[in-house]
Amino acid sequence: MNWVSLLLADTPRAASAGRCMALWLVLLGCFGLAQLVSAQEAVETPLGPALASFAESRRIDLIYDPRLVSGHRTAIQPVGGTVDDGLHALLDPTGLLFRQLSSGAYAIFEPPEMGHGTLSGLVIDAETGTPVAAAHVRLVDLHRGAVSDLEGMFGFGELEPTRYVIHATHVGYRAYVDTVAVYAGQQARLSLFLEPAPVAVSPVIVESDPPVLGTIARPTLEPVRGFGTADAVRGVNTVLGVRVGDGMADVHVQGGDPGEHAFRLDGVPLFEPVHLRGLLGAFNPFAIDRITVQKAGFGVEHGSQIAGVVDASHALKATDDRNVDVQVDPLSLNGRVYAGFERPDGRRGRFMAAGRTSIWDVYRPRRLADLLRSWNAPDPFLAQASRLALDARAPLAADVLPQLDTLSLDRTSEPDLGFYDMHAAGLLVWPNGQSLHASFYRGWNHLNGNQFVVSVGEEGELPTNRDAYTWVNETAQLRYTRLVTPHTVVSAQARSSRYGLEHEYAAIQSDQPVFVVLPGGEQLRARPVDGIRPADDGNRVRELGVTVSAEHIQPAGLHLKSGLEWRRVSHRFSVADAWYQPIRNEDVRWRGAGYADARFQPWTGVSLSAGLRATYLKARGSVYAEPRARAEVQRSGFTVAASAGLYRQFVNQFEVSSASPSALLSSIRFWLPVDETVAPPKALHLALSASVALSPAFTLRAEAYEKRQDRLLFIDYPALWNGLRTDSVATTQAEFLGAGRGSTRGIEMGATWRTSSGRLTASYAWTQARRATSFSEGEALPAPWNQPHRVDLALDWTPTPQLTLLARWAGVWGRTWAYRRAYYDYLATDPLAEPVVAGVNFREPQNHTLPALLQLDLGAAYAFAIGPTNLQLRLDALNALARTNIADYALTPTEEGDVRVVPRRLVPFMPSVSLRAGW
Secondary structure, X not given: OOHHHHHHHXXXXXXXXXXXXXXXXXXXXXXXXXXXHOOOOOEEEEHHHHHHHHHHHHOOOEEOOXXXXXXXXXXXXXXXXXXXXXXXXHHOOOOOEEEEOOOOOEEEEOOOOOOOEEEEEEEEEOOOOOEOXXXXXXXXXXXXXXXXXXXXXXXXXXXXXXXEEXXXXXXXXXXXXXXXXXXOOOEEEEEEEEOEOOOOOXXXXXXXXXXXXXXXXXXXXXXXXXXXXXXXXXXXXXXXXXXXXXXXXXXXXXXXXXXXXXXXEOOEEEOOOOOOOOOOOOOOOOOEEEEEEEOOOOOHHHOOOOOEEEEEEEOOOOEOOEOEEEEEOOOEEEEEEEEEEEOOOOOEEXXXXXXXXXXXXXXXXXXXXXXXXXXXXXXXXXXHHOOOOEEOOOXXXXXXXXXXXXXXXXXXXXXXXXXXXXXXXXXXXXXXXXXXEEEEEEEEEEEEEXXXXXXXXXXXXXXXEEEEEEXXXXXXXXXXXXXXXXXXXXXXXXXXXXXXXXEEEEEEEEOOOEEEEOOOOOEEEEOEEEEEEEEEEEEEEEEEEEEEEEEEEOOOOOEEEEEEEEEEXXXXXXXXXXXXXXXXXXXXXXEEEEEEEEEEEEEOOEEEEEEEEEEEEOOOOEEEXXXXXXXXXXXXXXXXXXXXXXXXXXXXXXXXXXXXXXOOOOEEEEEEEOOOOOOOOEEEEEEXXXXXXXXXXXXXXXXXXXXXXXXXEEEOHHHHHHHXXXXXXXXXXXXXXXXXXXXXXXXXXEEEEEEOOEEEEEEEEEEEEEEEOOOOOOOEEEOOOOOOEEEEEEEEEOOOOOEEEEEEXXXXXXXXXXEOHHHHHHHOOOOOOOOEEOOEEOOOHHHOOOOOEEEEXXXXXXXXXXXXXXXXXXXXXXXXXXXXXXXXXXXXXXXXXXXXXXXXXXXXXXXXXXEEEEO
């Protein structure tokens, strides 16, 4: 906005351009005449033209509403010194205030209610001079907190005039303590310079809407991994109520299923079929700056998911003032490059590119290879128990069925894996409050379970089976943000997400069921095997979206949010060669959504908010409303918050047990937007959280939540078995999905003790997650992923600036569903199968318990420099006590016709060494 537009905005619309110019010349003439009469005598003039002239002469951007300055007059004086001095001289007679925004522009606004003052500031890295985002800033006397934004800015409104003690912290920096005076009707400003402490690459983990919003944990090191670069998502294990499971490393937000929350990268949906202990996770920690977890009761602006949202943001700043980072570890090679610029006119930019690739073809860690090999043993029991162990060329007689050599599975090669990913992001900021953010991601993952030979009878050997999973993720987004007033920000984003999964394997082929006469005359139906054929189960999802949003913050504490969204989702899913009715579902769906939220502070320390989200689903021609509300109270070091809301989910994840005899990945996950034949899942959230600071070093936190899922969707296996008789393909979702109820409730308590050199945390969680299944006849059973009792202990200690030590201990008790998930999905639902095998009733998973899971992980890193190169040597030990923890059990047929129970173990003791270099 230049001075001409400001002048015209302050002039009546009926005035012509000539009259405007004449008026301007008259004013200038009066000003010049006054200067000739007395160089020190002030001349009053309208505030608008005075501000325009000042902005032009100082080459600064001024942002204000022309109506704000209308009617005000000021004294033009020969002002020297800084820009702040000049603005103070111009605005002091008017009572208006100003502040410099993070973009560099100056904003003019009305003062808050007399009797109160405001406080704003900037958190800065003392060594590099760059802003520090997500820093905790606390007014110790009031027990009020704030968090710095991406540009390091923070603020407090409506403060009583007095002197306050201000305390700022950020993991990786030493604590900052200072005092600041706040005066009535004025804005106090200050800069907080934080001294860095040594940290390694690891994303900041932020919890959404805790009692005081802010960084919950940034591990001094990445989570202990035992091999390779840790998947960045494992860091969310530090957030109260969020757990990363063992084995497949699935994320569970407050007891929810992995498919009940969404992953997003820079606001773009990201689909992941499996994490596999963090080996093949999407989030590279070298590319991610921050991960934010939205839990029970999250706000309307974060979307529609019945459990929560995990948002990751690309890193757009250097780490420890290094522009290049490289790391090699036993599993991968990683790198990152950062660049930035800043112009004298205030324009600046940041750019980042990162990538990693597996080195499995060059080096295979022996212990990891042994683990994958043990998980990869073919499983003949499921085929035998489901009556697939007949050779079609053999006589159908009573003595044929028990013979186990009619379908033999012989492994011929080792499992194989590979991955790579590429990240690129950039941010441009203009001094007038505009910014442009763009990012791109592509990830490729491959996992070949194993290759084995399927033998049918004694006469022949069938070709080698390839059991391979390959999936690709791509995201791209462009977001424009503009500060339209000192208190209003608008943003627009266009985004694209693409996901594709291929599962190639050899499907066991069988004829139509036949009757076999058993001893005693009993007739048993069976499916004889006559060979195998190539198969490919696949899933494709492509989403295009546009979002426009606005935020308005008033000095009095009113915070308004609103937005509109449009999404177009095309998808395809098929299971063509399962043992049940084939599935093929594909279509193009679109939906629109809008939301509005208002938060205000009726009294000091009290915050209330209410919002509404409404989604129009074209496939069903319906609008779904999701009201949500939150209340928060802060008093004397104690903070309590309560939230409630209604949540829907329009794109859902499902899990189908694989028909492949391989056991490494016993299921396939796929995503579907709901079609016109099924209603979307629905859940009601109730959440309560509290924290108390007993001292600057010791904090207690607790949370309780309940999620009533009045409608859930799951794979309806009995319907698929029935559909097999019709020789048709299930194409609508109502043909292969069932609906039921569920619930999730839990209580979690945690304590944190911080010192200048370390941090010790402890937490206990009780969780009860129940879900209806396809064989429970409407009864909700304990969920397969439920961890009823869990204890976590974590220690981060930096005894010297160069040395960092880390320890993690976890204990889990009460796990059920002790056998492979495929056993329950098939044997408990297949009408040809017997649900009770060797005394195990697979329709009662709640009675099948696993032993306690106890694991200690250790890590250490030593940082040093050789010339201009900063080096870090890291040692990790996963499961340092070499405890045998069990993931689940499998059943293996014996030659005597019985079965024996075989445990599938979680990770053994697994050490690793990695080296990182930075310049």
